[in-house]
Amino acid sequence: MRILFVMKHRGNAGNTHAVADYMRVAKKHGHEVALFGPPQPWLPDLQFSMDVGAFDKVAYLFESELYRVSRLHEVRLLGTVPRDNRVVLDMDGMYNPLILLDGYDRNHAGEAERRQWIEHYHALSDRVVKPTIAAPDQPHVTPLPFYGYDPALQLDSAAAPEKTYDILHVGHNWWRWKEIAEKVLPALGGIRDEIGRIGFVGLWWDEPPAEGPDAGPPEAFQSDPELFRKLRIETRSAVMFDEVIRTMSTARINIFTQRPILHHLRHLTLKYFEIFYADTIPLLMLDPDHAAAVYGPAARELVLSGDTGAKILDALKRPDCYRGVVEDVRRHLSTHHSYDTRLEELIAFLQK
Amino acid sequence: MKILLVISVDPWTRSVPTVHKYVEAGRKLGHDIAVFGDPNPELPGLPFTTDLSGVDLALFALQVPTDFPDMPHLAHLLDGIPRERRLIVDLWGRYNDTILLEHDFNHLEKLDGHLGWEWEEAIEAVSDTILQPTLTPLRANVQPFLFHGFDPQSVARSYATAQEAAAVWRANRPAERPYGVMYVGSNWQRWEQVRRFLEQYGRVRGAVGKACLIGWDWWERPDWAIEKGILGIDTNPELLAELEVEVRHGVRFDEVVDLLGQARFAPIFHRPLFKHLGFVTVRSFETFYADSLPVLMLPRDFVRSIYGEAALTLVPGADVGEHLLDALERPELYWDAVLQTRSHLARHHSYEHRLQELGELLEKGVLSRERR
Numbered sequence: 001m002r003i004l005f006v007m008k009h010r011g012n013a014g015n016t017h018a019v020a021d022y023m024r025v026a027k028k029h030g031h032e033v034a035l036f037g038p039p040q041p042w043l044p045d046l047q048f049s050m051d052v053g054a055f056d057k058v059a060y061l062f063e064s065e066l067y068r069v070s071r072l073h074e075v076r077l078l079g080t081v082p083r084d085n086r087v088v089l090d091m092d093g094m095y096n097p098l099i100l101l102d103g104y105d106r107n108h109a110g111e112a113e114r115r116q117w118i119e120h121y122h123a124l125s126d127r128v129v130k131p132t133i134a135a136p137d138q139p140h141v142t143p144l145p146f147y148g149y150d151p152a153l154q155l156d157s158a159a160a161p162e163k164t165y166d167i168l169h170v171g172h173n174w175w176r177w178k179e180i181a182e183k184v185l186p187a188l189g190g191i192r193d194e195i196g197r198i199g200f201v202g203l204w205w206d207e208p209p210a211e212g213p214d215a216g217p218p219e220a221f222q223s224d225p226e227l228f229r230k231l232r233i234e235t236r237s238a239v240m241f242d243e244v245i246r247t248m249s250t251a252r253i254n255i256f257t258q259r260p261i262l263h264h265l266r267h268l269t270l271k272y273f274e275i276f277y278a279d280t281i282p283l284l285m286l287d288p289d290h291a292a293a294v295y296g297p298a299a300r301e302l303v304l305s306g307d308t309g310a311k312i313l314d315a316l317k318r319p320d321c322y323r324g325v326v327e328d329v330r331r332h333l334s335t336h337h338s339y340d341t342r343l344e345e346l347i348a349f350l351q352k
Numbered sequence: 353m354k355i356l357l358v359i360s361v362d363p364w365t366r367s368v369p370t371v372h373k374y375v376e377a378g379r380k381l382g383h384d385i386a387v388f389g390d391p392n393p394e395l396p397g398l399p400f401t402t403d404l405s406g407v408d409l410a411l412f413a414l415q416v417p418t419d420f421p422d423m424p425h426l427a428h429l430l431d432g433i434p435r436e437r438r439l440i441v442d443l444w445g446r447y448n449d450t451i452l453l454e455h456d457f458n459h460l461e462k463l464d465g466h467l468g469w470e471w472e473e474a475i476e477a478v479s480d481t482i483l484q485p486t487l488t489p490l491r492a493n494v495q496p497f498l499f500h501g502f503d504p505q506s507v508a509r510s511y512a513t514a515q516e517a518a519a520v521w522r523a524n525r526p527a528e529r530p531y532g533v534m535y536v537g538s539n540w541q542r543w544e545q546v547r548r549f550l551e552q553y554g555r556v557r558g559a560v561g562k563a564c565l566i567g568w569d570w571w572e573r574p575d576w577a578i579e580k581g582i583l584g585i586d587t588n589p590e591l592l593a594e595l596e597v598e599v600r601h602g603v604r605f606d607e608v609v610d611l612l613g614q615a616r617f618a619p620i621f622h623r624p625l626f627k628h629l630g631f632v633t634v635r636s637f638e639t640f641y642a643d644s645l646p647v648l649m650l651p652r653d654f655v656r657s658i659y660g661e662a663a664l665t666l667v668p669g670a671d672v673g674e675h676l677l678d679a680l681e682r683p684e685l686y687w688d689a690v691l692q693t694r695s696h697l698a699r700h701h702s703y704e705h706r707l708q709e710l711g712e713l714l715e716k717g718v719l720s721r722e723r724r
Contacts, residue, residue: 052473071417071426072466072474078430079477123424 001347002054006036006069006077007061011043014270015061015091017241018147022346023047025150025339031347036069036077045242052080057350060124061089064174064216066117078124086125087350089146093265095121095128095138104219105175105260129349133293134266142349148342149273149333153245160249160279166196166316168251168280170244171271173204175259177222179285184255187308189231194313198233201247205235248278253315255304257285266290273337276330281315281322296332301325353711354406355385358421358429359413363394365538366415367443368605370500370634372397377503377703388429389421404432409714412440412478413499417464420474430478436721439713441483441499445629446471448490455584456541456624462580481717486630487657497713498658501706502637502697508613509643514688521616521645521683531598532561533676534615534644536608537635539569541584541623545649547591549619552672554595560676561616564598571599612642617676619647630654637701640694645679645686647672660696665689 003026005019019035023046026033034049036058049055050073058081068074093099093107094117100106108114121128130136131146167188169180188198206225209215228235239247248254256275263286272294275282284291284303291299302325304311315322355378361368371387375398378385386399388410402425410433413419420426445451445458450468459468475482483497511517521529533553535546546565553563569577569585570592577585592599603611612618620639622631627650636658639646648655648666655663666689668675679686 052477068423070465070470071420071422072470074423074426075420075430075474076470076477078427079435079474083427083431119424123427 001350002032002034002056003346003350004034004036004049004052004055004058005061006058006067008063008065008067009035009037009040009043011040011240014147014241014274015063016043016046017244017274018270019061020046020241021148021150021339022343025343029340029343031343036073052076055081056085057081058086059089059129059350060086061091062094062117062121064092064094066120083125088121088125088128090121090128090130091146091267091269092259093130093261093267095130095141096265099261099264101260101264102178104178106217107261109217130265131268132266133268144345144349145268145337145342146346147268147270147273147337148339149276149330149337150339151330151334153277154330155245155249155277155279157279161246163250163252164197165199165251167198167253167255167312168201168248169199169255169257170201170239170248170275171257172202172238173200173221173223174216175220175261176257177219177224179257179260181224181227183285183304183308184257185227185231187312188233191309191313192231195316198231199236199251200228200233201236201239203238244274245277248275248280251280252319253312254278254280254282255285256282263287263290268294273333276326276333281319281326283311283315294337295329296336298325298328298332302329353383353408353707355383355707355710356388356401356404356407356410356429356433357385357413358388358410358419360389360416360419361387361392361395361398363604363606364602367413367500367634368395369608369638371413372605373501373503373506373703374707375399377707381704381707383707389425402428404428407433408437409710410438411710412438413443414440414446414475415443417466435479436718437714438479439481439483439710439717440475440479441485441497442475442494443485443499443631445484445625445631447475447482447484447494448629451625451628453624453628454541454544455582458625460582463582479717480721481713483713484629485632488630490629495713497706497709498632498701499706500632500634500637501703502640502694502701503703504694504698506609506638506641507694508609508641511687511691514684514691517687517691518683521643521687524616526561529614529616530562531564531615532557533563533617533619533647534566534612535564535619535621536566536603536611537621538567538602539565539585539587541625542621543584543586543588545621547588549621549649549672550591550595550597553676554673556673556677557595559680562598563595564600564615565592566600566603566611568602608638609641612639612644615644617647617679618642618644619649621649627651627654630657632658637697640690640697645683645690646693647675658701659693660700662689662692662696666693 010016022033034047037048039048096107098108098114126140128141129144130141132143133145136143204221205223208221254275282302286303288300288303288305291303357371361371375385386401389400391400448458450459461467482494484494485499487496570587618639646666652667655667
């Protein structure tokens with residue numbers, strides 16, 4: 001099967017990396033996966049195509065922006081690919097009722113915007129995929145975990161870069177500030193003198209996007225550079241998708257956070273899996289049951305659910321013990337979440 | 353038939369008069385014709401619909417990318433109307449190899465972001481029946497369909513004879529016909545032709561009367577053209593001032609015919625690309641509604657094939673000035689050509705005729721799809 005993904009090309013975002021993984025695995029199984037568009041010199045390892053007629057299925061993948069190709073390309077796609085061969089992948093929870101969590105994170109600015117998204121999805125396809133292991137919540141929604149784990153990408157300690165950080169957080173500052181400010185930073189503040197370098201890698205930790213309100217609601221990019229300075233937290237801009245694992249591997253511990261609304265919806269993201277490729281100890285800001293459902297029971301040991309500061313110190317003090325847990329999780333992921341399985345699931349769904 | 357016209361309509365530009373004529377002709381003939389989309393309060397005479405039930409034919413009329421509707425309508429349309437019931441008429445010659453003539457072009461990425469193959473693939477994605485408003489399409493898989501037409505009921509003032517027309521024309525006082533020459537149309541790849549016309553007119557302007565240009569960008573080269581480095585939208589304010597040419601901004605489509613009737617002469621210019629492709633435009637026919645003498649600044653072969661033999665009288669020779677003076681001298685001859693041409697247009701290019709052609713093209717498309 002030949003599958004064409006229509007999505008925004010973002011070399012520093014998880015979904016591009018996931019599709020790159022599908023490309024790699026697809027070849028092994030005699031399938032083909034490409035991104036719609038002309039080749040991008042800055043993404044030389046990804047396959048692009050505009051030969052719409054050469055594909056069996058088109059997957060429109062949406063994040064938090066109603067991504068559109070140009071009108072002529074839209075005509076070409078819709079006029080060439082029959083509706084039955086088109087699906088929508090709703091990665092950021094836009095295909096839901098209006099959700100507002102704790103007066104903070106939300107999927108839509110309002111009902112009018114939500115209606116526009118829903119109309120757009122319905123116009124494209126009858127079928128919407130959500131990247132989750134939760135049960136479907138609407139009749140034509142299909143849950144597919146979508147993201148997967150490829151043990152070949154695990155980074156050996158021997159091949160890993162030198163550990164220059166004690167703690168890293170790799171991810172963009174997009175609706176994450178509340179959790180960081182309320183849980184992570186107070187914990188780090190309490191143990192700051194006992195640990196070494198701390199880094200936050202990703203966009204918008206120092207300042208909101210230059211585009212201003214066009215990039216999204218200001219609350220989504222909230223940050224406190226002064227507090228970061230006080231806690232001696234370093235920031236670095238985003239890295240390309242193929243540098244994420246090595247970057248994470250420069251720290252003894254990586255803290256995993258998830259955007260609240262996606263956690264609430266039990267959506268998976270690439271980071272769930274990617275963090276276990278890295279030569280590091282992932283500590284997970286997740287609901288323990290959800291973590292166990294995805295990673296297996298051992299993962300409960302990695303969840304930051306009680307005294308976060310104490311857990312971080314414990315992981316730094318007993319790395320071998322935590323590495324054992326990480327190995328258990330890696331085994332679980334290899335067994336239950338391989339990209340071979342993911343590709344099979346996706347193809348089985350597309351063939352229906 | 354229930355016919356959908358898929359085109360962006362704007363009261364100030366492009367093919368909106370033709371769209372109105374289709375709707376009127378449809379009413380007369382018992383067809384249900386509407387423009388696809390949401391109602392436009394600026395165009396109360398047009399019915400709009402997004403209801404796709406029972407549509408027999410969807411005619412996509414393409415000039416610019418936004419003639420294709422936006423989402424979600426676009427998907428509804430392409431999913432809801434079977435391919436064999438969709439026809440596409442390429443009004444600006446997009447479905448050709450890239451052509452660059454003088455400064456004119458059919459594809460220009462820096463203007464609209466699209467390369468030639470993108471136009472081609474989008475057009476082919478819509479329909480197998482690809483039409484162009486020319487009798488001589490360049491590509492074998494393109495069929496001629498002029499799209500624009502002539503509605504004899506729209507002639508501003510009818511005359512029984514050329515003598516009557518000439519007498520009225522000659523007797524008009526300045527208050528009734530204040531201009532010698534008027535051209536309504538925007539400055540888009542036509543300046544060279546307009547300049548040559550004006551220079552020759554300039555020598556006889558005392559006898560002919562004041563000239564007037566109505567449309568966008570005649571007074572100065574627009575900033576966007578300068579920024580994008582797009583040539584062909586040139587002008588010469590000194591020349592216009594020297595010839596005392598009155599320049600006015602664009603007007604709504606429903607003011608054009610009456611305005612042209614305020615001038616003795618109404619030239620028709622086609623942009624170089626259209627001349628090359630033998631394309632007709634809304635103004636090719638609409639100018640003959642006006643109570644004015646058309647001056648056909650067009651190739652003779654084209655004039656003969658579209659307007660008929662009589663219209664050749666309305667094509668100036670080497671000197672436009674002489675042509676205008678001769679018409680002032682012998683208006684009967686020219687009005688006779690106009691009346692004969694109107695009659696030719698009514699016989700061969702009515703909207704009833706166009707609708708019949710559309711029905712035949714649809715049938716042909718459906719049959720050819722069935723055979724496959």
